[in-house]
Amino acid sequence: xxxxxxxxxxxxxxxxxxxxxxxxxxxxxxxxxxxxxxxxxxxxxxxxxxxxxxxxxxxxxxxxxxxxxxxxxxxxxxxxxxxxxxxxxxxxxxxxxxxxxxxxxxxxxxxx
Amino acid sequence: xxxxxxxxxxxxxxxxxxxxxxxxxxxxxxxxxxxxxxxxxxxxxxxxxxxxxxxxxxxxxxxxxxxxxxxxxxxxxxxxxxxxxxxxxxxxxxxxxxxxxxxxxxxxxx
Numbered sequence: 001x002x003x004x005x006x007x008x009x010x011x012x013x014x015x016x017x018x019x020x021x022x023x024x025x026x027x028x029x030x031x032x033x034x035x036x037x038x039x040x041x042x043x044x045x046x047x048x049x050x051x052x053x054x055x056x057x058x059x060x061x062x063x064x065x066x067x068x069x070x071x072x073x074x075x076x077x078x079x080x081x082x083x084x085x086x087x088x089x090x091x092x093x094x095x096x097x098x099x100x101x102x103x104x105x106x107x108x109x110x111x112x
Numbered sequence: 113x114x115x116x117x118x119x120x121x122x123x124x125x126x127x128x129x130x131x132x133x134x135x136x137x138x139x140x141x142x143x144x145x146x147x148x149x150x151x152x153x154x155x156x157x158x159x160x161x162x163x164x165x166x167x168x169x170x171x172x173x174x175x176x177x178x179x180x181x182x183x184x185x186x187x188x189x190x191x192x193x194x195x196x197x198x199x200x201x202x203x204x205x206x207x208x209x210x211x212x213x214x215x216x217x218x219x220x221x222x
Contacts, residue, residue, distance in 0.1 A: 103154045
């Protein structure tokens with residue numbers, strides 16, 4: 001089975017712009033979770049989608065949003081970028097009843 | 113903020129030695145998952161241990177869970193240079209959300 005894919009791998013944006021990141025889960029997995037990783041805050045949960053519905057959301061401002069499509073692919077969007085949004089954004093494909101999560105390689109976002 | 117602490121924050125050992133990392137948490141969990149991350153790349157899933165399990169093995173990895181002490185440990189035996197990475201424990205407390213610790217940075221010296 002192919003693993004989790006994330007595109008793009010690297011992004012450079014300027015303050016005030018918006019960005020869209022994409023994640024394709026492992027085939028057959030219907031749940032996708034997103035996390036932000038920064039040196040200061042570590043790994044933090046953003047949100048989780050299942051069957052095109054957001055089931056859970058972390059403690060992030062409304063500038064962070066996401067969606068999931070019928071093929072389970074997911075996107076997250078960050079609007080009005082701030083310097084502090086510079087981070088590694090990780091997507092996880094969630095499997096089974098034990099919430100086992102398999103991560104993609106991440107998208108490295110740099111905001112200048 | 114992140115719940116649970118990982119200990120030590122950094123660990124440096126010689127190749128061939130065993131490495132032990134610990135993870136504690138404060139409230140009950142459904143399961144605990146260990147991950148490895150190489151230098152700012154994606155997380156690699158190592159082991160999931162359920163709350164009703166006490167020990168699991170995978171190759172050179174051994175994970176234990178003590179729910180009475182709210183702690184878990186990851187043991188890597190016969191370490192190799194390729195084991196150099198950051199290791200994270202992630203607590204699953206439901207709602208499809210994992211809560212990560214700060215991680216242990218492991219360095220294996222040749």
